[in-house]
Amino acid sequence: METESPTACSPRADRARRVASVLRRQVLEGAFGTGVLPDERALIAEFAVSRNTVREALALLRDEGLVERRRGVGTVVVGRAYEHPLGELAGLAEVLQHHGSVVNQVREARRVRAPQAVARRLGLGERGEAVHLERLRSLDGVPLSLDATYLLPEIGEPLLALERGVLEHQDVFQLIGTVAGAALGGAEVSVQAVTADAATCAVLGLPEGGAVLAVERLTSLADGRPADLEFIHLRGDRLVLRARVGAPDGHGAAAAGRDPARGRRP
Missing domain, CATH: 1.10.10.10 (Winged helix-like DNA-binding domain superfamily/Winged helix DNA-binding domain)
Structure with a gap:
């Protein structure tokens, strides 16, 4: 036994x-x-x-x-996942370029009236407009993520003028800098594991009820203005989000050897 x-x-x-x-x-x-x-x-x-x-x-x-x-x-x-650094402003094509061919299939690219929640996050007026991009991103033909991106008009309009092939082979972050001429600052990111709806499963090639990582990322320009709000659905079986974090103040190496009761070295 x-x-x-x-x-x-x-x-x-x-x-x-x-x-x-x-x-x-x-x-x-x-x-x-x-x-x-x-x-x-x-x-x-x-x-x-x-x-x-x-x-x-x-x-x-x-x-x-x-x-x-x-x-x-x-x-x-028979399957593997690819790491995406959560703490870097990098697009999927940039991160995975050494693993194969990354293609951004553009499903929608147009100017739209921004939903109220989006308008508030981007600092637009109540009836403000934004440029909306929806892209299906794949690695060597395998779908990895479905992205819905809302951009400030002055940032997104130059992108709409590009040929579709450019949008499909370059990351939006790269285009914001090279085409729109705007320097990026930082981003706020939140991640939640969710069960994908039937339509998302079909697009990403997931079985019904498949899991995805729902990422919301608000990216700001160097001057602090919000510029890009993304709602990203990543295949949970193909992408791993990784970040390096530091210890909070008072718990790192600088605090080693200190008297915890008195906040100074003994």
């Missing part, structure tokens, strides 16, 4: 989830150079769990479309 590690006391489903979490990160980082995961015996030894736990963990990754079982080969990687 197979047993877990003597320290294991949680339900097998929880242990499988923890094993899957470690393996998922390795798969996404390309840690398995041959594309084949270690065999079950190696995984059992590495994680000190039972064969059933390992199989449940691999089943979780299979259901996510990351691995599959092949007779005579083992468990192989």
Whole structure:
């Protein structure tokens, strides 16, 4: 009879989830150079769990479309995700240019009356207008994100004058600088995991009820004026958002060795 590690006391489903979490990160980082995961015996030894736990963990990754079982080969990687730096003002084409061909299919590009919520964020009047772009972005033909972008008219109008091919092969951030002649400052970003609606799933090639990362990004110009409000739906199975953060004041290296009760070194 197979047993877990003597320290294991949680339900097998929880242990499988923890094993899957470690393996998922390795798969996404390309840690398995041959594309084949270690065999079950190696995984059992590495994680000190039972064969059933390992199989449940691999089943979780299979259901996510990351691995599959092949007779005579083992468990192989069939899907991967790409990292997008959350803390940088960089477009998808710029970030993924070394992984393949990124294309921005322009689904809509026109001047529209801005929804009230958008008008408030961009500092437009109650009936203010904005330039609206909707783009489907793909890597080597695989859909990765669906973006709805609202731009200040003076920023977006020069982009509308461009040939469609330019909009499809360059990121908006690059065009704002080179075409609109505006320098970017910073951005406010929020991320929420949501279940995609049927229309979004169809466009992104996701199964019904697929998960997406809903990103809202308000980008400002160097002078502080808001210029670009984006609502981005990223495929949760193909993109990973990564950021490097620092410790809050009083908890970093500068505070090391200080007396926490008195806020100074002993």
